[in-house]
Amino acid sequence: MAGNNHNKFPWNHVLGFIFSIVLTLLAVWAALYSSLSITAIVWTIVTLALLQAAVQLFMFMHIGEGEGKAQKGTIYFSAFIAVVIVAGSIWVMNAMMHSMM
Amino acid sequence: MGHTETIDPNKPLEYQTEKSRLNILGFWIFLGAEVALFATLFATYFVLTGRLADGPGPGELFEIKGVLIETFILLTSSFTCGIAIHEMRRGSKKGLMIWFGLTLLLGLGFLYFEIEEFIHYVHEGATIQTSAYWSSFFTLLGTHGAHVSLGIGWMIMILIQVARHGLNTTTTRKAFIISLYWHFLDVVWIFIFTGVYLMGMVM
Known part of the structure; x- marks a missing residue:
């Protein structure tokens, strides 16, 4: 449990924040600036959204505690x-x- | 409320009593119900995509710049909210209040840009009555925006309680639960950003 690292730098949160920004920008790139087909775009951005939801659940919301x-x-x-x-x-x-x- | 459970130093304050653990579990179950609520609104939105009744379409009105501003504000507020809980677990009441305060300001900023965007759409002739598409759009985004507004009011009340009573098993539990709610709003926004805005601009 997160109990024993109270005084450390919040790496989990900083990493989660960086992941969220990168995943968001990747989705924007795939949707608006790539030459993928529409079907490929939809699958790509939905996958990126699911990954980002997982980042929130596991890195920000402590779902396992x-x-x-x-x-x-x-x-x-x-x-x-x-x-x-x-x-x-x-x-x-x-x-x-x-x-x- | 003299509970006699001893404090376990390996657990954060908000998990010290059985009641707190069950309150937090209960809130997760509430979030499960919220997922089902938003799923029905998303399903309605996707089914009604393209039902424009000769009104304007999303491709003409959506602008990536404003949407990205809203997205980054909400993402950052989710981060500051996480840091607030980190500070709370270090035992810092001041840290919790500062980072919750920042979260509140970002939440208000998000609402400002969202309302601005809605006003723009209405001026362009896309209101909740224009077409089935815009009805489902404003219902989905309005429900999310209403949740953010509620979250802001709720967080202010938690801040007042923390300021008056300090960090104890009750206030830390309440602060942790509002943090779960706030992160959940960001999760919903991720799907609005992807399913509504990005797909609306691609299709």
């Missing part, structure tokens, strides 16, 4: 629900649109 297992379980489960809601809605609505045309 305290009741770490239950906390991680809750967030993984809610992430699963989020994927089902978002991807499922897009899938169902697009399939319906195609079958109506």
Whole structure:
């Protein structure tokens, strides 16, 4: 646990901050200045966003502390629900649109 | 509240009592519910993408400069909030208050730029009533902005409590929980930045 390094320099936070900035700039570059196809851009920037969310959870929010297992379980489960809601809605609505045309 | 648990020097103050540990776990469960809430708003937004009803589209109105300013302000506020908790764990009440204060200022700065951006869109003819697309846009971003506003009010109240009572098992737990909320708002913003702004400018 983070208990014994109270007085050290907050490397975790500084590194997390640098990672966040780099990941953000990479996403901007991929989306606006690269010559990737649209599908490749979407997959790239979504992956970068997930990485950045992980940086927040593990480096800033200390998700593993305290009741770490239950906390991680809750967030993984809610992430699963989020994927089902978002991807499922897009899938169902697009399939319906195609079958109506 | 004379709890008799002894202080374990290997754990931060906010984890010393069972009640605190369960409060923090409970807040994580609340954040799980918030993830589900934002997922429904994102799903609505993606399904309604392109439903412009002959109004302006996101590609014409989004500007990367303003969006990056908002993104970096919020990212930095998440960082200063993390440093505040680091200072709290060093036992520095002053450090906690200074870094929380900075976080608050950045939060207000974020709101200023976001409101400015919304006013710009409304002047360009994109209001919440213009089209299904802009309705879902303002609902998603407005819900996030409302969370930031609530977070600012909440953090001010925690600061008042810390100023009056110092760092104890109760105030550190409360400060830690508002820090979780603040980082969570940044997580949501990462997905708004990617899914709404970047994709809106690419498509």
